[in-house]
Amino acid sequence: MSYITEFKDIPLESYLRLRKESGLGAKTEEAGRIGLKNSICSVLVSDPESGRAHIGMGRIIGDGGCHCQVTDICVLPEHQGKGLGKAIMEKLMEFINNELPASCYISLIADGDASFLYEKFGFRDTMPESKGMYYKR
Template sequence: MPSRSIPAGYDFAEETPVIEDYRRLRAVSGLSPKSLEAARIALPNTLHAVVVRHEGRAIGMGRVVGDGGCHMQIVDMAVEPEHQGKGLGKAIFAALVDWLNRTVPDTAYVSLIADGDAKHLYAKFGFEEVMPASIGMARFFRGDPAKR
């Protein structure tokens, strides 16, 4: 599935992660937690996703979200810490970019938020910083903590 080599013992699937795996992988990889309600709404709206399994257990993922034509964003890049450093994140990202290359119109705008050193990986695939022309902005909506 990924065009680049993946380590033996790992299986890649082009599928959306199930809610439990999605929430767990975000938490263990250091991404912000998402409520059960948020995950139930978000996951069916995935344009494309990759799940990596080791011994049948989901240990990594990445998704593309957006409108499928004009604007898309790569999100939820996550690999369990004990499986990091093996090229799995690179292979997940490569699979998402391969899908985008095959699928989206040539005028599509694909963005992402690069945390820490991840920007070096993303740059290898042609993603560039957009400053100073553009600045990424965000707002977190914090609702009832019981819903998380």
């Protein structure tokens, strides 16, 4: 299979479907519309040979100068294990290294074993210097 990984805006329908089908959890249309509009960088993976054009994605969100976060990294289950998560991260790191100020704090939340992928790109556990936290209503 020949996959295409590129900087590209993520259509709302693809975003909602990829999140749900890859196991990241569903988002409402309203949340997706607002969130996508505020993306700093978006990467889409397409499979021209399949009936589903968009099979993976990743985004960078934040203020674009002081603080940014890598988020929404996902690949549909039937395409996992083919290096696509790595390809998405390579594109996002290209943007980080070429477009964001060197002092920008880049963070992410790693689910499960995904931390092993992110460590390959220089991401490290924040403990004991700081502790990641979240609020969910």
